Amino acid sequence: MARKTRRMSGLIMLALGVAALALAGLDDALAQRGPDGAYPRARRLHARPQIRVVPTYPYRRFSTTYPVPYEYEYPGPGAVRQCHSWLAPEDRASGPVIVPRMRCWWER
DSSP, X not given: OHHHHHHHHHHXXXXXXXXXXXXXXXXXXXXXXXXXXXXXXXXOSSOOOOOOOOOSSSSOOSXXXXXXXXXXXXXXXXXXXXXXXXXXXXXXXXXXXXXXXXXXXXXX
């Protein structure tokens, strides 16, 4: 029984190898070369469509999977960034600590 399956698998492998060699030779036989020995290029029937990709945020060059909390990040031309900073006490395990805080917004 084991001998039969071994012989059968050997014949199948031999048949697959012969088929692969035949197909490799057939590919060269079907390819038509021009008088200069080069393969002809396929002609395009029409021009390929051009797709222009414009980023939503002009200064961000990477994509993010998280949504931004506001509609647009960049306020546009003529806007000025205003900031207000202060020192705030914060309770930690080692005791109260003074930490810097800052809040910024855009104004026109």
